[in-house]
Amino acid sequence: MTKNCSAIFCLCWQALCSLEKNVKALSVVEPWGTMIANKTKLLEIRTWRPEVLPMLNVALVQNSTRLTKEGDEDLTGQVVAVVDIVSCEPWVKEDCEHSGCDESEFESGWLAWKLSNVRKLENPVKAIAKRKFYDLADSEETKVKLEL
Numbered sequence: 360m361t362k363n364c365s366a367i368f369c370l371c372w373q374a375l376c377s378l379e380k381n382v383k384a385l386s387v388v389e390p391w392g393t394m395i396a397n398k399t400k401l402l403e404i405r406t407w408r409p410e411v412l413p414m415l416n417v418a419l420v421q422n423s424t425r426l427t428k429e430g431d432e433d434l435t436g437q438v439v440a441v442v443d444i445v446s447c448e449p450w451v452k453e454d455c456e457h458s459g460c461d462e463s464e465f466e467s468g469w470l471a472w473k474l475s476n477v478r479k480l481e482n483p484v485k486a487i488a489k490r491k492f493y494d495l496a497d498s499e500e501t502k503v504k505l506e507l
Contacts, residue, residue, distance in 0.1 A: 382500045384418040386436060386488035391459050392421025396440035396479040400459040403472040404450055409492070414444040415476075418495055418503055422488035429490065436488030438495075438503050443476040480506045 387395065387403065394400035396419070419440045422433040450471040455462045458471065484506060486499040495503065 381494045382416060382418050382441075382503060383414065383492045384420050384438070384486065384489070384495045384499075385492055386420045386422050386426060386433070386490070388425050389421050389423055392419050392437075392439045394459050395419055395442065395474060395477060398477055401457040401474055402450075402454055403444070403474060404458050404460075404469050405472060406469055407491075408447050408470055409444055409472070412444065412447060414492075417442050417444055417492070418486070418500075420486045420488045421483075424488075426488065426490045431490055433488040436486045437483035438486050438499070438506075439480055439483050441478045441480070441503065441507060442474045444472050445475050446473040447471070448473070478507060482506055 385403075391400055391403075395403070418438045419442055420436040421439045422436040424431075424433045424435075426433060447470050450458070450465075450467075450469040452462050452465045454471050455465055480503070484499060484502040486495055486503075494500075
C-alpha cells in the first residue's frame with residue numbers, strides 16, 4: 360500500500376470507528392437542515408459553543424418547531440444529513456451568505472459553527488428532535504448508519 364492509500368484508509372477507519380459509538384444529534388429548524396444537506400448552508404449559527412471540537416458524525420435532525428425550553432421535543436423530526444462540526448468562531452456579517460440568511464438578519468454576539476464532510480441522506484430517517492446535542496435512539500441510529 361502506498362503512503363497515500365494508508366492515510367486514506369486511516370481516515371476511513373477513524374470515521375467508521377467513531378460511528379460505532381452513540382451518534383450525537385443536533386436539531387435544526389427547517390429549511391436549514393435541507394440547505395445544509397444540499398451544501399448551500401455551510402455554517403450553523405448558535406448562541407452557544409460545542410464543548411469539544413471537532414465533533415464528527417453529528418446527525419442533523421430537521422424539525423418544524425424551534426425548541427426553546429429544556430425538555431422540548433418535536434416528534435416530527437427527520438435526520439437529513441450527517442456532518443462534522445470542525446470549528447466555532449464569532450459570526451460576522453460577511454458570513455451571512457454561508458449561513459442561510461441575508462445581512463439584514465445579522466445579529467452580533469452569535470457563533471458560527473463551520474460544517475464539513477456533509478453526507479446527505481437520500482432517505483431521511485424519522486427521529487425525535489431535542490435541544491442541544493443528544494443521543495439518537497438505538498433504532499434511529501441503526502437506520503441512519505444504514506443510509507450512509
